[in-house]
Amino acid sequence: MSEQPAHKYAIENPVALAPLGESPLVSVVVPSYNQAAYIRETLDSILRQTYRPLEIVVVDGASSDGTVDVLKSYEGVQEVTWRSEPDRGVVDAVNKGFARARGRIIGIQSSDDCYAADDVVDAGVRVLKEDATAGLVHGDITKVKEDGEELYTTSFPFFTLEGLLCKRTRIHQEAAFFRRELLDAVGGWREEVSYAADTDLFLRMAFRTRIVKVNRVLGIRRMHPGQRDEQSARIARAYGRMVDENEDIARLPSALRRAAQAGKYLTAFRYNPGGSEWVRTYYLYRAKLTHPRAIPRGEVPLRYWVPGYLPARIALSRVKRLLLRCLGKRSKRS
Numbered sequence: 001m002s003e004q005p006a007h008k009y010a011i012e013n014p015v016a017l018a019p020l021g022e023s024p025l026v027s028v029v030v031p032s033y034n035q036a037a038y039i040r041e042t043l044d045s046i047l048r049q050t051y052r053p054l055e056i057v058v059v060d061g062a063s064s065d066g067t068v069d070v071l072k073s074y075e076g077v078q079e080v081t082w083r084s085e086p087d088r089g090v091v092d093a094v095n096k097g098f099a100r101a102r103g104r105i106i107g108i109q110s111s112d113d114c115y116a117a118d119d120v121v122d123a124g125v126r127v128l129k130e131d132a133t134a135g136l137v138h139g140d141i142t143k144v145k146e147d148g149e150e151l152y153t154t155s156f157p158f159f160t161l162e163g164l165l166c167k168r169t170r171i172h173q174e175a176a177f178f179r180r181e182l183l184d185a186v187g188g189w190r191e192e193v194s195y196a197a198d199t200d201l202f203l204r205m206a207f208r209t210r211i212v213k214v215n216r217v218l219g220i221r222r223m224h225p226g227q228r229d230e231q232s233a234r235i236a237r238a239y240g241r242m243v244d245e246n247e248d249i250a251r252l253p254s255a256l257r258r259a260a261q262a263g264k265y266l267t268a269f270r271y272n273p274g275g276s277e278w279v280r281t282y283y284l285y286r287a288k289l290t291h292p293r294a295i296p297r298g299e300v301p302l303r304y305w306v307p308g309y310l311p312a313r314i315a316l317s318r319v320k321r322l323l324l325r326c327l328g329k330r331s332k333r334s
Contacts, residue, residue, distance in 0.1 A: 007255050009161045015185045015208045020104055020129050023053060026121055026177070027103030030058045031093035032111035036066035038222060043074060045114035045220075051121040057100050058082035058111075059093040067111075091197050095188040104180050108173040108198065112224065115174070116142060116217045124177035127212050135209025136202065138176035139218035146224035159213040161206055165249070166259040166287075166294035167266045171202040171211070174219030182209050192245075195231055195238035207248040233273035240264045255291075262291035269304075281307045 028046050032039055039058075046056050060067055062084055074080040081100070087093050094108060105125060109115070120139075127137040138159075143151040156169040163169040186204040189197035205211070243249060249260045265287035272280045284304055288295050303313070 007160075007162045007253070007259070009252070009256060011207065011210065013208065014133070014210070015135060015179075015182050017132060017135055017179055017181055017209070019132070020125075024104035024125065024129075025053045025055065025102060026051060026105045026107065026125060027055050027057055027101035028107045028109050028121075029094060029097030029101055030056060030109050030111055031061075031090050031097060032058055032063065032067055032071075033061040033090070033093070034063045034065040034067060035111040036063065036070055038112040039067055040070050040073075042109055042111050042114050043080065046109060046121075047077070047079065048118045049115065049121040050119050051125055054079055054121065055101070055103060056080045057097045059087070059097045059100075060084035061087045061089070061093055088191075089194065091189045091191045091194045094197070098183060098188045101180075105177050106180060106183060107177045109219075110174060110221075112222045113174040114220050114222075116220050120175075120218045121177070123214060123216070123218070127214060128177065128179065131210070131212060133210045134212045135182040136171070136176060136178040136205055136211045137214060138171045138211070139214045139216050141172045141175045141219040141221050142217050143221050143223055146222065148222075151223065153217055156213060159211045162256055162259050162293075164203065164206055164211075165256060166262045166291050168294065169213065171199070172219055172221065173198045174221055175217070176202070176219075178205060179209070193238040193242045195234040196242050197238075199239065200242045203242065203246065204248070232271035236268045236271045236273045239267040258291045259294065262287040262294040265290060266294060278307055281305065 030039075030042060030046075035042075043056060043058070046054070056079055058071060058080065060071065060082060068084050071082045071084065074082070083096075087096065097108075098106070105128060107121070107124070115121070123139075124137045128134055140154040140156060142153045145151060154170075157163060159169055164171070182205050185208055186201070188201070190200055191197075193200045243260050243264050246260075249257060252260070265283045269280055269283040269287060281304060284295070284300065
């Protein structure tokens with residue numbers, strides 16, 4: 001069965017977008033802190049882009065792990081500018097980068113992620129040039145382990161506001177480019193929701209411009225210890241606050257408001273801040289009951305729908321091992 005049509009939403013006050021011209025400057029902002037093991041790969045993936053003109057704006061928070069030595073090795077590369085000084089965290093770093101960026105088109109690349117191919121920037125610019133009403137373009141990502149081994153690749157559907165609100169689609173910063181006018185209109189990252197600051201920015205943009213999703217992998221996200229993704233409780237709280245404080249969401253039709261609430265529940269389900277499998281199952285049901293289209297049939301495995309399934313399975317597995325051990329000892333005595 002084909003997917004039901006999404007709820008339509010007409011952008012009320014779109015940001016005016018001036019013609020980009022033949023070759024607009026693209027700025028890629030790279031916030032950095034103690035990522036010496038990965039930042040060279042990040043910067044090289046940007047420098048390998050076939051598109052020009054291009055500038056890379058690195059904002060480092062006074063790293064102490066050798067990152068600065070890596071940055072110094074790029075001092076002769078005209079397209080790379082960097083500064084290393086104490087800051088108030090990644091939100092402060094990104095906003096400093098926005099202030100320094102001169103490009104008509106802007107991207108954000110974490111210092112442990114990279115672009116998936118050499119023509120990613122070219123692909124993003126092409127969409128924004130050909131579609132004068134689009135202020136943001138994004139694509140899929142591949143998640144990899146610390147050593148680069150592939151985990152999985154996303155395959156998000158075409159963009160709709162409903163899909164963004166209920167997390168049927170997502171915009172990843174390592175696979176997105178947006179117009180400068182749009183950033184100036186909505187502002188930068190917000191410290192109040194620092195653990196969902198990129199999502200918050202893209203959500204605010206979604207109410208001011210048309211967003212286009214391209215069906216190809218644009219970014220690579222590296223998963224490793226110490227990432228902000230491991231701060232489960234903070235991410236869930238920040239996401240909930242983002243939704244609750246967004247005035248544009250408050251003015252939406254009821255169906256789209258419910259989609260936003262379902263997105264909150266699904267975020268709590270994914271990050272499970274309390275660690276309880278029973279509570280995790282509760283959030284899943286809340287999301288489904290609040291906005292059924294948020295979870296298509298068969299998308300979430302059965303084990304998450306049955307309360308206590310995982311703890312019961314673990315307990316049964318332990319009992320099974322114990323029985324096998326007892327039987328093994330008995331057979332040896334006989």
